[in-house]
Amino acid sequence: MNIFIERHRNIIDFALSSLLRRKGKNLSLLVLYTLIVFMIGSVMFFIQAMKREAALILQEAPDMVVQRLVAGRHDLIPVSYGGKIGAIRGVSGARPRLWGYYYDPVVGANYTLMASDGEPHAPGSVTIGSGVAAIRRLAEGDFVTLRDYNGAPVLLQVERIMPYASDLVAADLIVMAESDLRALFNFPIGSATDLAITVRNPREIPTIAAKIARQFPDTRPILKSEILRTYDSIFDWRGGMVVVILSAAILSFIIFAWDKATGLSAEERKEIGILKSIGWETGDVLLLKFWEGTVISLSAFLVGVILAYGHLFFFSASLFEHALKGWAILYPRFRLTPAVDSYQLAVLFFLTVVPYAVATVIPSWRAATADPDAAMRS
Amino acid sequence: MILHPAILALLVVSLLTSFMVLYAGWYGVRILLRWDIRSGSELQLSLERRTYLISTILSYVLAFQLLSLFLFIYTADHLHSLFAGAMCAAGTLNVNGFGYPLLITKVVNFLLASLWLIVNHADTRGYDYPLIKVKYALLTAMAPLVLLEVVLQFGYFTGLHADVITSCCGSLFSLERPGIAADLTSFPSGLMKVVFYTGMALTAATGLSFWRTGRGGYLFSVLSCLAFAISAASLISFICLYFYELPTHHCPFCILQKEYGYVGYALYTTLLGGGVTGLATGALMPFRNRASMVKIIPSLQRRLALATVLLYALFTAVVSYQMLTSSLKLGV
Amino acid sequence: MIELIQVSKSFNAGRANQFTAVSEVSLAIAPGQVTVLKGPSGSGKTTLLTLIGCMARPTSGRIVLKGFRTASLPGLEEAGEVEITSLPERFLTGIRRTTFGFIFQQINLVRGITVLENVMLPAYPTGEEHKTVRKRALELLELFNVDRHASARVDRLSGGEIQRVAIARALINNPSVIIADEPTAHLDTVLSRDFMEIVGSFKVEGKTILIASHDPLVYDSALADAVVEMRDGRITRGGIVP
Numbered sequence: 001m002n003i004f005i006e007r008h009r010n011i012i013d014f015a016l017s018s019l020l021r022r023k024g025k026n027l028s029l030l031v032l033y034t035l036i037v038f039m040i041g042s043v044m045f046f047i048q049a050m051k052r053e054a055a056l057i058l059q060e061a062p063d064m065v066v067q068r069l070v071a072g073r074h075d076l077i078p079v080s081y082g083g084k085i086g087a088i089r090g091v092s093g094a095r096p097r098l099w100g101y102y103y104d105p106v107v108g109a110n111y112t113l114m115a116s117d118g119e120p121h122a123p124g125s126v127t128i129g130s131g132v133a134a135i136r137r138l139a140e141g142d143f144v145t146l147r148d149y150n151g152a153p154v155l156l157q158v159e160r161i162m163p164y165a166s167d168l169v170a171a172d173l174i175v176m177a178e179s180d181l182r183a184l185f186n187f188p189i190g191s192a193t194d195l196a197i198t199v200r201n202p203r204e205i206p207t208i209a210a211k212i213a214r215q216f217p218d219t220r221p222i223l224k225s226e227i228l229r230t231y232d233s234i235f236d237w238r239g240g241m242v243v244v245i246l247s248a249a250i251l252s253f254i255i256f257a258w259d260k261a262t263g264l265s266a267e268e269r270k271e272i273g274i275l276k277s278i279g280w281e282t283g284d285v286l287l288l289k290f291w292e293g294t295v296i297s298l299s300a301f302l303v304g305v306i307l308a309y310g311h312l313f314f315f316s317a318s319l320f321e322h323a324l325k326g327w328a329i330l331y332p333r334f335r336l337t338p339a340v341d342s343y344q345l346a347v348l349f350f351l352t353v354v355p356y357a358v359a360t361v362i363p364s365w366r367a368a369t370a371d372p373d374a375a376m377r378s
Numbered sequence: 379m380i381l382h383p384a385i386l387a388l389l390v391v392s393l394l395t396s397f398m399v400l401y402a403g404w405y406g407v408r409i410l411l412r413w414d415i416r417s418g419s420e421l422q423l424s425l426e427r428r429t430y431l432i433s434t435i436l437s438y439v440l441a442f443q444l445l446s447l448f449l450f451i452y453t454a455d456h457l458h459s460l461f462a463g464a465m466c467a468a469g470t471l472n473v474n475g476f477g478y479p480l481l482i483t484k485v486v487n488f489l490l491a492s493l494w495l496i497v498n499h500a501d502t503r504g505y506d507y508p509l510i511k512v513k514y515a516l517l518t519a520m521a522p523l524v525l526l527e528v529v530l531q532f533g534y535f536t537g538l539h540a541d542v543i544t545s546c547c548g549s550l551f552s553l554e555r556p557g558i559a560a561d562l563t564s565f566p567s568g569l570m571k572v573v574f575y576t577g578m579a580l581t582a583a584t585g586l587s588f589w590r591t592g593r594g595g596y597l598f599s600v601l602s603c604l605a606f607a608i609s610a611a612s613l614i615s616f617i618c619l620y621f622y623e624l625p626t627h628h629c630p631f632c633i634l635q636k637e638y639g640y641v642g643y644a645l646y647t648t649l650l651g652g653g654v655t656g657l658a659t660g661a662l663m664p665f666r667n668r669a670s671m672v673k674i675i676p677s678l679q680r681r682l683a684l685a686t687v688l689l690y691a692l693f694t695a696v697v698s699y700q701m702l703t704s705s706l707k708l709g710v
Numbered sequence: 711m712i713e714l715i716q717v718s719k720s721f722n723a724g725r726a727n728q729f730t731a732v733s734e735v736s737l738a739i740a741p742g743q744v745t746v747l748k749g750p751s752g753s754g755k756t757t758l759l760t761l762i763g764c765m766a767r768p769t770s771g772r773i774v775l776k777g778f779r780t781a782s783l784p785g786l787e788e789a790g791e792v793e794i795t796s797l798p799e800r801f802l803t804g805i806r807r808t809t810f811g812f813i814f815q816q817i818n819l820v821r822g823i824t825v826l827e828n829v830m831l832p833a834y835p836t837g838e839e840h841k842t843v844r845k846r847a848l849e850l851l852e853l854f855n856v857d858r859h860a861s862a863r864v865d866r867l868s869g870g871e872i873q874r875v876a877i878a879r880a881l882i883n884n885p886s887v888i889i890a891d892e893p894t895a896h897l898d899t900v901l902s903r904d905f906m907e908i909v910g911s912f913k914v915e916g917k918t919i920l921i922a923s924h925d926p927l928v929y930d931s932a933l934a935d936a937v938v939e940m941r942d943g944r945i946t947r948g949g950i951v952p
Binding site: 002003004005006007009010011013014017021267270271273274275277278279280281282283284371372 | 760765766799800803804806807812814818819820821822823827831832833834835836837838839840879883
Binding site: 415416418419420423426502505506507 | 719721722723767768769770795796797798799800801
């Protein structure tokens, strides 16, 4: 066993000194490698973090949302439906929700207007998200003018600005009293935008959804699990697209690595010839090349992962965020929470280190199988 | 297809692995046809040099196979939320007809690659490459299986479509899809327990006997393979129940998750390891009397047999410990 | 004792530039003696050395080593005799590492690492403990009076010093056979005589020495027990036929 360990130690020793002897070549390889790991790592960690955020937020979402469809489009739903749905066995709550989108031509942004659920809001005042506050330069106590369905101005006072921490859900939100909302949008009494349904036993959700769909054929129930799945899919898809796009970069890197591995300088060839002539076997030289590759791979991987982590959590992935978050005017600014696990690292490993290893197998072998007697003649 | 980075990674790796194995297989055929150790010709020398490449390639293949096996299961588990009714990896694998065949092919390829490396190890210790033809025949047999795995993998992943909200139907179609719950068939647990422990005991006995005396290698190998199959079935039948403490949860993949302390990895590595070493012991039996192998193979086999016994013992120990300390008590 | 029986080595077989470096050479190298291969360049001396020294395989013919340590070759220890003709590279290299020490015409020290490391390099793959090897290497450097350069880079040494480092390297694994290819080619008369003195000390230790040289200082030396003349890959004079 000792022999085994000593042999590896000696060879690793020589591998390190060998790498240091060709700093230029190995440094360029290392930099590119790290860059690749960094890019893919950033994308993957970002996607993962976004999915986690979505899941966390949706935890608060109702189990099911019932919308009414007219001619295939989302329309207002009678509040009376809520009463009937609430009577279905297993349903613990059927609350009407009042909300809508408001386009602000001044800044070209869409806000989400919502009637407050739970505590009634003071009429004439609003609570706004920090995104709205920033884009309209509002502070608490300021007045903001919105136009109602007739175009008439409605004056509202900003009572409170929602904290930054709630940005992911509330950046573009304006919460107001129900009466104000109805007046603004001309929502008739007795109708709501949709119904939020809570169900006692989560396993029953699909059954209850089926019942609702049967009882009210003009509605569509949307399950929380479906929303989650859809978000997951979207983020996965986005992440996958970016990786596919980056595959061109990965491929170039692989070709570069292959080229570096094949194009041994005369000095390197001579060295290997010497090693083989003084008693190193092909297997030993292969091991040498393996360790050289491993040292570079591990260093690049480690540094790349750390940089990706930093990029993501200190700079919020500023290099990629537009491709990954989607297009909008009002971006919620939020700090992503770290979500790196061994699974992510394993996938990253497969996408970066494995192609590198495969690319260098044959060149390493060619180098290692040099004839020892050639060294005698050089 | 779901464009998840993990899926891309798995596809990339399986493509690369298959290229490598095909490349190795191609040269393997040449070696089979032209090998002549007594000749000093340049062809022979280049063939000998090529064998280094092939064993290096296969070592990498093995490492990747093992990692991708676990990654595959982990990914299947990870994706279960995208499919209505799928509770874990078992559900995801059930989404289309490629899932389970793919899993089995992956396991088989892993076992074959390990077997190849063990045979290669024995062969390099011989001064006349005694097992060279055996090795490369095995390689040519492996190549189509690896290709099969790639095909199945592509088929499986391209056939995965998440159950997401579409503009019109919302949730209704997910109600129409029949349940893909982890509906694994399992044998009656009492009988399986007896069979399981008997299998392990017999394997341990023959293994130790072989380790001491060097006799009964074939019997031991066959028993160890049977024990492998029995243990796999037992995992589904009763072992997992004790970990989940639920009499109905038969899925063998959930034990790989964090909430069970990742004990699944320990169980699967010991089981797979023991299966490989037991299989290899038997595979080397026909060659133990060749001149250059007489000193090598018997001692190698002994070590392999011992490894099998120890790994299986570890497996049994973990399982038994859980059975004894679990809050679940299954009526026998 | 090393025996070569009808050994040939050709390159590029079957192609236009095929050439035979060594042609049907039968030779016995007696243990404990100094054998000199004499001949012009291109006569096949170097190739013959590589064949004897387990560095290359003959295209045809047989090479047998008698009376050598075969502990590294499980399965081969019969009658103290090993035929190395068809051995896999692994075994060939194993024998070479422990049995043969090479001194090359071009010296072939690795640039960029220290003298000490160069001397220790052949022992790296054997898995021997680093400390032991280091000690031995330093002792060898001391023996040849170059220990003060142990941590220096190879580029800073003079021709004679480099030669002696190369010799130290050849001895690191305690070989019983020393093979030297044109050792005095880059040395002046004084250094060449020094080299022959070192050869003499090897002989006293009972090592077998094989030198290829066209330097009269070597083949006319009193130390040379056998002189084998070669031309065009064949032996023209001298040499014991096994």
